[in-house]
Amino acid sequence: MNGFKVIQPGLLTLIQDAGRFGHHRIGLTTGGPLDPLAFRWANRLCDNPLDATALEVSIGGLVLEAQVDTRIALAGAEMPFKINGTEQDRWHSHKVRAGDRIEVGFATNGARAYLAVSGGFHVEHSFDSAATVTRESIGGLNGARLQQGDFLHCKPAPDARGYRLEELHRPEYGQHVTLRVIPGYQQHAFSNVQKRIFFSSEYKVTDRADRMGFRLEGPEIKPSMDGILSEGICHGAIQVPADGQPIVLLNDRQTIGGYPKIGSVISLDTGRLTQLMPGGTVSFEEITQDDAHNLHCLAHKQFERIEPKAV
């Protein structure tokens, strides 16, 4: 058997690919990487398709034993990364051999990192994706987070190409992010005063921040309505329940819901939001749908343009 044995699963490590699309109609959510930029880089540094199956390591604490010769890369949050006890560069593909011990320590900055392997992990798809959504018990290995003793299959790739991303291109993670918001949905149910409060205040990430959504804490905002007829919720939607504290809905959100929403955070920024730990702060900035589209396409082009260096 070729692959990696899970010696220690860490706080929350999940098998993820780009996500599960086209199944909202039976109530299945998207799943997929919370920080897609770091996820794509991890795959690209291993010369993989950008949606190859990798591991999302939240907070850290993962220990694997290689039972295969291949290459791996860790991208995302600053987590101490060791092979056989020796510290390794992140955003950089490394050769591993059968018997090697791979350790991803606890994050010192940021919250999620992605561990990719050449060729991707081989995980059976359910509903066209390997993405794990624990709330639905779907994807990954039996729909669950990684457990001690799990085995992650992959093909040997001793001669695979590997790359490193130059430091100047590596994202930096901090304690504060500005989230750009496209006003939408029930935005008209929020008065100008309420909107002013929302867009000029700082909100704190609470400890109720998970893959479903990030619950924030700060000045209350009140819509003129309590609830609405349940409707489809898109990624990044900002829901405001009765307590007036906004929740940014993410990859594992329910597909429909009945709370008023003021708009949606663009996906470039939800990735940065999910790199915050509880206590981190955010502020909101209004943006048009056209500007959001331009930024998205620009980011896509930049990602394509940057050439990682062969190692």
Next chain:
Amino acid sequence: MRIEVAGENALIIYFGERTDPRISAQVQQAVKVLETELADVLIDLVPSYASLLVIYDLLACDHLEIRRRLRTALQQLDSAEQGEGRLVTLPAWYSTESGPDLAALAERAGLSVDEVIEIHSGMEYRVYAIGFAPGFAYLGEVDERIAAPRLSTPRQKVPRGAVAIADRQTAVYPAVSPGGWNLIGLCPTRMFNPAADPTMPVQVGDRVRFEPISRETYLELGGEL
């Protein structure tokens, strides 16, 4: 009909503001039309009671193009079309044993347990939306006499197959989960089975009728206790 911005790659179409079989039928028609008309740029559709969320590929088109194409496509909708879905019968073992809230619900309604069962199983429901959890179908509308608010303290564990009422909606829990709906019985039909094809016995727009069965029949049909 009103089109609003939802997110960077999503628009939401509102066909109305209330639970109404005619509005729901329009949503269903729109799903069928848009699946074809937007096939080249569509990522997903989320139909609900009176709205349809359209999620598209941001690298393939922009919201202006989508708005134009939505308007053209939706002109084809026939407002007279009722979109009668298939009729699906779900067996239900109603009892105070299988439905721990049945007696309280009956008392609150000033009805006998048998009357509640008769009213709940005597109606045809429409599948208005699927969400909350995989396979969770919102059925409506329940007769006002047996409508009941959600429990003030949700249960930690509602069994799979629980037949439940919240306000004027009813549903069958597709999996064990926490839940605050009033439980009135158990249904042996699996509402969500990833190994089966189709995965769900119903889809949005279908009609559903509950057929009372005995404890023995429930067990014969594969129901679990």
